[in-house]
Structure formats: C-alpha cells, structure tokens
Amino acid sequence: MLFNPQLERRYLWDNLFASATWIATGLAILVLLVLLADVLLDGSPRLSWQFITSLPSRKPELAGIAAALGGSIWLLVLTALIAFPIGVGAGLYLEEFSIESWWSRLIEINISNLAGVPSIIYGLLGLQVFARWMQPLTGGRSVLTGALTLALLVLPVIIVSTREALRTVPDGLRQAGFALGATRWQVVSAHVLPLALPGIMTGTILALSRAIGETAALITIGALTFVPFIPNNPTSPFTALPIQIYNWVSRPQQGFHVNAAAGIIILMVVLMMMNATAILLRNRFQKTLT
Template sequence: MNIFQDANRKQIADRRRTDWLLHILFVVATSIGVIALCALIIDILIDGISRLQPDLFTNFPSRKADGSGMKSALVGTIYMLLIMAPVSFIFGVGAAIYLEEYAKKGRFTRLIQLNISTLAGVPSIVYGILGLALFVRLLALDRSLIAGALTMTLLVLPIIIVSAQEAIRAVPKSRRDASFALGATKWQTVSRSVMPSALPGVLTGVILAMSRAIGETAPLVMIGALTYVAFLPNGITDSFTVIPIQVYNWLSKPQLEFKELAASGIIVLLVLLLLMNFSAILLRNKYQKNV
C-alpha cells in the first residue's frame, strides 16, 4: 500500500514538472514575438521620434534631410487604399458569395478553390510581374496609381475571398433554411440573412488584407512606382509613390539623417496599420452586437 502510494506521488510530481516545463516553453514561445515587436518599435521610436514633425507630412521629399517629407508617399498610400478597398471588397466578397452560396459543389468549384488557396500563398513579387505585364503594358495604364492599386487588388483578392468564404460558411445552415422556408429567393436569403451575420468576419478579413497591402513594396517596385515624386497625384492615371518605397529610398541614402527620416516613416506606417486593425476590431464588435 505504502509503496504504491509513493510511486503514485512520484508520478504526479513528474507530471506536474512536465506541465510546468511546457508552460514555461509556451510562455517563451509567445513572448518571442512580443519581445521582437517591442524591440523593433522601441528601436524605431528612438531613431525616428525626433523627425516626427509637421514637416514630415507637409513637405515633399528632398535631397536634403532637413525639410524632407513624405507628403506624396502618404497621400499615395491613402489614394491607393481608397481605390483598392471598394474594388477588392466587391470582387472578393462577390466571389466568396458565389463560391459558397451559388456554385454547385463539383470538380470545377474545387479546382477554383484550389487555385484561390494557391494564389493566396504566391509571393508578392509575382503579382508585381503580372501587374507589369497586364496593367502597365497590355492595358497601357502606365506606371499609374490605378495600375498600382489594381495590382495590389490582385494581391489581396485571394486573401479576402478565403476569409470571406470562411465567414459565410460559419453562418448556420438553419438560418438559410428559415429564410427559404419563408419563400425568400437566393439573393434575398444571401443579402438579408447570411451576409449580415457573416459581415463582421468578412470586414475583418478585408481590413486585414488592406493592411497587408499598404506594407507591400515588392509588387510596386516591379510595376515601377517611382522613388522621387514631388507632387500629389491628380487622378488615377498619375504617377505616385507609397510609404514603403519612400522609406526604402531614404534608407539607401548615405547620410545618417535620412535613417532617422526612414524610422519616422516606419512609425507613420505602423500607426496607419494599427489604426486599420483597430477599426477592424471596432467594426467587428459593432456588427456582432447586431446579430
């Protein structure tokens, strides 16, 4: 009896220790990401906070670090978002609704599904090459805002479709059945019953995809968004630049002051990203209450 009890106690102690060790391991795993992010933010704040002045937002880039700003880059990024958001929302959510609600499940839809999942993982530079060939050359849109925004739309579409599909799929089938039972058509069901409850998830997906897009540089470098742009685009066919390209340009300059400018550019980009993610959370909470 005694022996049995001792063995049992040891076993329990062993289990507890394993549990404790794993606990530590998981905490470490979690904190690596947080620590890296904190280190990055602190480092950038130290470098860039002194340059975070009105000049940064009101001035165009200059060869002199003092008085150099990122007005054109900031405006370029916002314009691109404004074009990209509605276009990718309509096409992305439209495709998701079709695939989930209208399309018959079969070999063809499975093929499309596979394609979309694959596209979501394609490196962004590839979209740049596609954009260059399709929008810049073939459609002769030139190195314009619209060409850049459409290229970025291609980049985020698969992500939006996949996340919107997941949100739609999460709507219980009983909701649709109830709607159909009342004699509603497919579109009535989708627009009045399914989408409202899927919307928080859809919107979160869209906004997160947007925030990925504003940080992308590679596709825009590929289609030739320009490095020195000292004017604001007047229309969608004008040349433009965006924040990540401006930051890259500043980093490649030899003078130390430009490094500080680059850091402050990164701060602005981070703030923009946080704002977008924050609004995603707000939207989700707002609509979730309605459901």
C-alpha cells in the same frame, strides 16, 4: 497498488511546458518591443507636422512624407474599391450559390494557390498586363496600375475571409428563409450577408493592411522613388510609404535614415489604425450573434 498517479511528475511536465510556451511568446514580444523602441528613438525627433506635409527634397531636413502618404492612401482606397466587390462577390458565389462540382473545386484550389504566390510574381503580371497592355486605360506606371496589382494580391485573402465569415452564419437561418419561400438571393441579402458583413469587413481590412506594407510588387510595376507631388488622379505616377522608406534607407546621409525611421512610425500608425478598426468590427459582430 494497481495505479501509480505520479501527480508530482505530471505537474512538473505541466509547468515545464507552460514555461516553454511563455518563453516563446515573450521572445516574440521582446523582438517587437526592441524594434519599436529603436524606431521610436531614431524617428520621433523628426516627427512633426512639417514632416507629414512636406514633399521629398534633396535636403533631409526639408524632405517629408506627404507624397508617399498621399500615394499610399490613393492605393488603399482604389485597391479597396476594386478588390472588395470582386472578392466578396467571388466568396458569395463559392459559398452560397455554386453547386459542388469539379469546376468549383478547381476554382477553390486555384484561389488557395494564389494566396501563396510571392508578391513579386503579381508585380510582374501587373507590369505586363496593367502597365503595358492596358496603358491607354491605366496610364502606364500609375497609381491605378498599382491598385489593380495590389487588388490581385489581396483578392485571395478577401475571398477566403468572406467564405469563412459566411460559414459562421448558422445554416438554420438559411433553412428558415428557404422554408418561407425565399429565393437564394433573398436569403443571402436579408439574413446571411448582414450577419457576415462585419466578419467580411474585418478580413478585408486585414488584407488591405497587407497591401499597404507591400513593396516588391510596387517596385516591379515601376512606382517611382522620387515623386515631388501627391497624385491628383488615378493615372498619375506615384510613390508609396514602404518605397519612400526603402529609398531613404538606401541614401548615404544620416539625415535620411532619421527620415526613414519617422516614415516607419507613420506607416505603423496607419497599420495600427486599420487593425484597430478590424478588431472593433469583430467585437461588434460577436455581440450581434448572442
């Protein structure tokens, strides 16, 4: 016998490894479920229309999430308006227009590095540049300063996902466009961007969902913890959901802890809605290419 297949032993290893991966996945999901259940148990009794529409108060039963939710939505919209055009523009430039050179490689390396910088560093940068130097424009510790800082934070993610979406567009399409006498912009705008756009949107939404949970950078630039109003213009002071939650958790009264749990539920719902949109867009994208 030249060969000894040892099928049983090989299958044993197969099963062992499959179980190991199953346990790993199961543990991750279990932790998530425990967290979810804990928050839901603590927070759901407090969830009500009154909680969503009320401003902060010294009394936990009167306090609500409105100022923080409003602040977060302001941040989200402004961040998207700032980061989307710049990020997509930079991704387009690097992927479709730039010519391979030491300059483009330098930019690429820097973008990958920026993606790994801790958010508190962005906060310090935002504090100095946006809140202090640009105070006449941004109004200091305002929602605009927060949005500019968060835009910096998510830019690398948007740039990278834009480039990945552009790379999934088959090169044959670009060649087909060029061979008909199209300029680079005509090829990009007519054929490449429409195909890549859902992928770009997906990446952008996932980047923004990172921004909405961001706390450290916002605390650094001076988001306030007690804001009894919803911002009504970009230069208004503000608070945001994670900051409000952090603030409530650090209070001694039990009532505020319940509020924090309810706030976490609101934050989670917002996040899940954003991620669901991203998944929907991705599914549509896969359909158009086949």
